[in-house]
Amino acid sequence: MTLNAEILNHLEPASEDKAHTLPASLYTDPSYLNLEYQSIFESHWQLVAHQSELINPGDQVVCQVGRIPIVVVRNQNNLLKAFHNVCRHRAGPVAIENGNNKVLRCKYHGWTYTLDGDLRSAPEMSSTPNFDVCQFHLPQAQVEEWQGFIFVCVNNTPPALGDVLKGVAETIKPIDLKAMSFSHRDEYVIDCNWKVYMDNYLEGYHLPHVHPGLSKLLDYRSYDTILHEWHSYQFSPLDRNGEQNPDNFYGDGHAHYYCVFPNLMLNILPGRLQTNLILPVGHNKTKIIFDYYYSDLKSQRTKKLIAQDREFSDEVQEEDIMICEKVQLGLNSGSYEAGRLCIKRETGVLHYQNLVRLALRRSLSV
Ligand code: FES
Ligand SMILES: [Fe+2]
Incomplete structure (x- = not known):
């Protein structure tokens, strides 16, 4: 496929001092989806x-x-x-x-x-x-x-699968993903390009504005992002300066949020894993699959946790769906071409979008 020169400019890797988003056309033009299938979904795990x-x-x-x-x-x-x-x-x-x-x-x-x-x-x-x-x-x-x-x-x-997920199992210890059992699946279909949903996941910048409930669970001031070659890691303690947080029903420890290139999220909390798989259904429609796993499915404590977890996660997801669908309308409007990123809070977005740029450029051999 041929890309116009303007798009190719946007596919140059963006550095921190000029951190900017992917162009709106990559989120709105249906002709890019086959290129993304080939260079991203069919070229990575x-x-x-x-x-x-x-x-x-x-x-x-x-x-x-x-x-x-x-x-x-x-x-x-x-x-x-x-x-x-x-x-x-x-x-x-x-x-x-x-x-x-x-x-x-x-x-x-x-x-x-x-x-x-x-x-x-x-x-x-x-x-x-x-x-x-x-x-x-x-x-x-x-x-x-x-x-x-x-x-x-x-x-x-x-890339080697071990490199893509390097360090995850060690960082989350004593949580052991191998010991988790599948509990249930929830699916959502959203009216936005799949990358809008990915971008939204990759930053905690929107937490105070979009997620009032989740903001009570996480500590925004301690919330941080670490970048790895093929994934980014966002994390927050679940307590407040060492004090028990009354809004935390998950237990002691950290919230670990991994975004694994290109379309997998691992949301890990004490005794619980939620995988999110992000799948394009078309250029402007995306299916999200949430699979829930727990280290113990049978105890009364876990049964209560599963019910609370599902309701809380659904609430957060509905908030994300609302904002992602509004962002897609903004991208569709013709009023916006590309934007600047916040280097304190959006390094995960920059890192991810550079991996997208690299994959597309590699496929186009430019
Ligand atoms: S037997 Fe497979 S398509 Fe005919
Ligand atoms: Fe969110």
Whole structure:
């Protein structure tokens, strides 16, 4: 695709002394979405499942990475594999839903693949000239596990997953993500470009103005951001100068907020993880998936915590949705091209937008 010179100027990495946002057109012009799929979603690791969904040989999870339907399986040798969920016959799906199967049988005409992605049989094809089942294989994607979470990348050269998440497990100790169990999922569809939601997550600058309830839980003065190569880390103590905070129902410790490039958030509080996955549905519509995990699902204390947590998180999310949808209207208006960033409070936004700039430039080879 060709980009006009003005956009290319905006894709130069922004330094702190001239920190400015991405241009409005990257949030409003539908023609950039395919470039973003290719250079961002299909070139970096995507969270697709939890280990509890892929325990036994034959377990399968159906998902989407960028524009590519994917099926992740545990094969007969207990290894995780990920394949394009696109049959080599006429592009039908070899799996439609999560479950357990000994093979991957296409739902269109029944071509059947092993759990290693090799075509094993194709009904009524024996009289077709020059056809040999051995020549057909489902394309593979890379799959890796981190702290019980399964990630897929469809590009062969992503940054190492260990580098992307470097230091997270150590920093949050004694919280142990591996020991967390899935509780429930909430989904939201928002009328804004996916990057509006990402930008909003990356700063605590809006806390006092958008989130009255969350402001009581966190300590804005101590709230800080640390930048890493592929993620940024925002954190705040949950107490007030060592004193118990009456608005904190989570327990002692810190709120840890990780934004992992390109579209994953890990919101970690004592005994609790909430993953947020940010997925474009179109250039101006975004799906947000909240998955909740807890270190203990059964005790009375946790049952109460889960109910409070869900209600409180939903309240905060509705506040974020309101402001993100208003920002999108501002970006659409033609009244705004780009803005300056607050270097005290918005370094996470600058860092993230520079990673977006880099990914887009790399794809365009400029
Ligand atoms: S598309 Fe898969 S068997 Fe026809
Ligand atoms: Fe917010």
